[in-house]
Amino acid sequence: MYGLEDYEGIRPTDSSEGLRNECLSKVQLEYMQELQVPASEWHEMQPEEQLVQLNDIIDRYSELGCKIELDAVFESVYGSEMYETYQNMELLEHVEAPNDIEQIEQISDVFSSCDELRYENWENMLVSEKVKAINQLEQQIAQIECRTPCQVRFAEMEPDEYGGYGGNGDITLNECLLENDIDTYKELIDTIVHEGRHAYQDYNMHVQEVHPRHSEVESWRDTWGDGEGKWTYWSDCRTELGQRLYEQQSIEIDARNFAGDVIVDLTKKGFLA
Numbered sequence: 001m002y003g004l005e006d007y008e009g010i011r012p013t014d015s016s017e018g019l020r021n022e023c024l025s026k027v028q029l030e031y032m033q034e035l036q037v038p039a040s041e042w043h044e045m046q047p048e049e050q051l052v053q054l055n056d057i058i059d060r061y062s063e064l065g066c067k068i069e070l071d072a073v074f075e076s077v078y079g080s081e082m083y084e085t086y087q088n089m090e091l092l093e094h095v096e097a098p099n100d101i102e103q104i105e106q107i108s109d110v111f112s113s114c115d116e117l118r119y120e121n122w123e124n125m126l127v128s129e130k131v132k133a134i135n136q137l138e139q140q141i142a143q144i145e146c147r148t149p150c151q152v153r154f155a156e157m158e159p160d161e162y163g164g165y166g167g168n169g170d171i172t173l174n175e176c177l178l179e180n181d182i183d184t185y186k187e188l189i190d191t192i193v194h195e196g197r198h199a200y201q202d203y204n205m206h207v208q209e210v211h212p213r214h215s216e217v218e219s220w221r222d223t224w225g226d227g228e229g230k231w232t233y234w235s236d237c238r239t240e241l242g243q244r245l246y247e248q249q250s251i252e253i254d255a256r257n258f259a260g261d262v263i264v265d266l267t268k269k270g271f272l273a
Contacts, residue, residue: 024073028064032077035060039081047095049148050085052207057086097146097200097210100258106144107193108265110137118271123180130178134192138171141196146210147203152192154178162191165198186263186272194259201251216254223249 024032035057042050057078061070074083098106111117116125116133125133135152142149150165154175157163163173173195177188201220204211205228211217225233233251237243246252266272 024064024066024068028066029077031064032057032060032073036078037082039079042081042085046143046146046148048146048203048208048210051089051095052148054082054086054089095146095208095210096212098144099212100261103144104258104261104265107141107262108269108271110140110144111189111266112269112271119182119185122185127178134173134188138192138196141193142199145196145200145203147200148207150196150199162187163195165195165202167202169199171195171199182273189266189272190259190263193262194255197255197258198251201254219250220254223251 035053037045037053045053057074058070061073066073071086074086078086097103114133114137115121116129117137122130122133131152131154138152139149148169150169150171152171152173154173154177157172157174157176159176161174162177163171165171171192173188173191177184177191200211201217201224204217205221205224206226209217221228222230223233225231231249234242234245234249237246247256263272
């Protein structure tokens, strides 16, 4: 995808007559069309994904400084489906995720209702099938949490590392978590929920606040480590003090407790022994 600096002649034109595309130069139109989504894909996108896309379009429109009305740009460039969603954008902007208790219940229900995620079936699956199942699971968790889903990848890591959320839409898990062992399987469940919670935290702080409690979002911001909070994110666990500092960060306490409650709920429902 190109940036504004890659296009010559993309700045505003002097034309103020007419509507729709005649007020956009060819390169301006191409620049805006980069964000077009086919109708079939648009219908499959989650509301939070649609909102991100619409906001990206609005940002580009602002860069161009066009004299054409934004409504006309949406209607003529992006088609009826995206235009209709844009017209109802306020509804998307007021999406609120379920509270944590409801999220935990719904996530544990997803596990419980999926036969292939039961350990007796899981241990007989191919690695490729396991990776696919985990990505499908992440899609469902993201939908419950009203956030954009992540791509889940597995990679070689140190034995004491289980995974991480990269802050770029990716969750990377230790490939050893795909091994057939019930304790390892429990760790896999805990880790995918834990890292998904970090994705939820990130979404609330940097995309759209859907979490019911604003004060909790602000507490996460304190230790996110992007320069916005009071503290730098601590990740050096080589010493006992470093481990304590890491575990007591607001985002880690929240993610650890959230995943732990999902494990407890799954145990109560008989999904985990």
